[in-house]
Amino acid sequence: MAIDLEAIRQKHEEISKGPGGSGDFSIDNFLQLQEGSNVVRILPGKDEDTEFYAETKIHRISFPSSQDGLTVGKIRNVHCRQVHGEKCPICELYYGLWKTGVQTDEELARRIKGRARYYLNAVERDTGKVKILSIGIMIFQKLLNTILDEDYGDITDLKNGHDFKIVKIMDGQFPKYDQSQARPKPTEAGSKAEIAEWMDSLHDVQALVKKEGYEDVLGVAEELTPPSMSSKPYAQTSEAEGSDSEFLNKMQS
Numbered sequence: 001m002a003i004d005l006e007a008i009r010q011k012h013e014e015i016s017k018g019p020g021g022s023g024d025f026s027i028d029n030f031l032q033l034q035e036g037s038n039v040v041r042i043l044p045g046k047d048e049d050t051e052f053y054a055e056t057k058i059h060r061i062s063f064p065s066s067q068d069g070l071t072v073g074k075i076r077n078v079h080c081r082q083v084h085g086e087k088c089p090i091c092e093l094y095y096g097l098w099k100t101g102v103q104t105d106e107e108l109a110r111r112i113k114g115r116a117r118y119y120l121n122a123v124e125r126d127t128g129k130v131k132i133l134s135i136g137i138m139i140f141q142k143l144l145n146t147i148l149d150e151d152y153g154d155i156t157d158l159k160n161g162h163d164f165k166i167v168k169i170m171d172g173q174f175p176k177y178d179q180s181q182a183r184p185k186p187t188e189a190g191s192k193a194e195i196a197e198w199m200d201s202l203h204d205v206q207a208l209v210k211k212e213g214y215e216d217v218l219g220v221a222e223e224l225t226p227p228s229m230s231s232k233p234y235a236q237t238s239e240a241e242g243s244d245s246e247f248l249n250k251m252q253s
């Protein structure tokens with residue numbers, strides 16, 4: 001499959017500006033990045049009409065424990081409805097929290113902020129198996145930068161593409177991936193038999209982009225709404241919907 005460079009270029013510009021196969025999505029089918037080097041081969045889409053990645057945005061919601069109100073209890077990942085062009089009550093709560101002037105509300109806003117997530121099919125070189133690679137915007141932008149670099153080009157090409165080395169370094173509790181890069185030498189992805197097997201084993205990553213029900217997401221937003229909110233923002237779309245940057249630097253201060 002020839003990659004659509006214009007589509008990649010548009011996605012790269014969008015990110016730079018800032019704000020089938022198996023249907024089994026069990027944890028075993030996700031690539032578990034280990035600390036250190038993780039070498040993978042990103043696979044193309046199953047045909048010319050299918051992107052090699054799926055894109056979503058996740059609100060990671062942590063609810064306090066009912067025992068003391070402070071300890072983190074259950075954690076839930078909520079797919080942002082804006083990805084589907086629909087109203088997202090959690091996004092509207094996010095913008096509303098910045099307007100109260102309460103520091104704890106701003107901290108809550110940062111915690112529930114939607115964060116981009118990308119799903120790709122990748123061969124895990126250590127095992128030779130096709131896994132679902134779930135990555136954030138930093139690694140994804142590195143992939144796009146590499147594809148747009150004329151010294152590399154389409155790294156998903158099965159004949160002349162490049163393996164990609166994801167370097168995971170823990171900085172306290174948080175991983176850093178800034179040393180990740182494509183291997184400089186182009187190589188065939190594998191033998192003809194291996195490639196045929198891999199392409200038959202592609203996971204339907206587009207199916208991972210869940211469309212959450214409005215009432216369900218509204219219920220989560222209402223559970224999170226602090227007493228300091230003078231009114232609930234869910235009934236109307238925020239004027240800044242789609243913008244972010246710490247809510248436009250706290251509404252330009």
